[in-house]
Amino acid sequence: MTITENERDAVYKTIFSRRDVRREFKSTPIPKTVLERMLLAAHHAPSVGFMQPWDFILVSDQDTKAKIKQGFLQAHAEAAELFQGDRQEKYKTLKLEGIEEAPLGICVTCDRERTGPVVLGRTAKPEMDLFSSVCAIQNLWLAARAENIGLGWVSILHDQVLRDLLKIPDNIEIIAYLCIGYVEAFQDTPDLEKAGWLSRRPVESVIHHGVWQEKTIGE
Known part of the structure; x- marks a missing residue:
């Protein structure tokens, strides 16, 4: 199957306009057919040994989301104490999740015993099966953007909160909790870059030829 020039450009546009969405979620529900397309795209991610170790738990109950939000607030307060001075104050001002605002949450897991x-x-x-599950998340993220749907990854959350609330067995690894929904608008610049937390590194600073080369930004 040959990819046309227009199709190629659409893929790059989707990649470059993808954002980690934490705000601006609308209450509009995602149509069943659209959600199914996105999950099918996630299910077509590459996986080690073709083991397809991922599962997707769909969370729409507001009470459950409220409890997950409480778990975030606890982990967020703990994280704030790890920063010092101005960095801590900046951290406290950042919007880092949309758990209750997004109409849908998805918990992505990895069954490391799925094929023996x-x-x-x-x-x-x-750890390749864990990486495979992350590939499924990236597929889901890009599919969501192609559907003009926002997705945000909430990493400031202890696994046990999700394990208890979503009844996830102990032998199943928790990879991510994602907030998904239509948004008012997609930002041109990532939130953390816009807030002055960090800037995007030049691509030249992360490319090495032949062997590892120590680099500094600006080289």
């Missing part, structure tokens, strides 16, 4: 103890391609790097 020995997995083709996981023998030397056992």
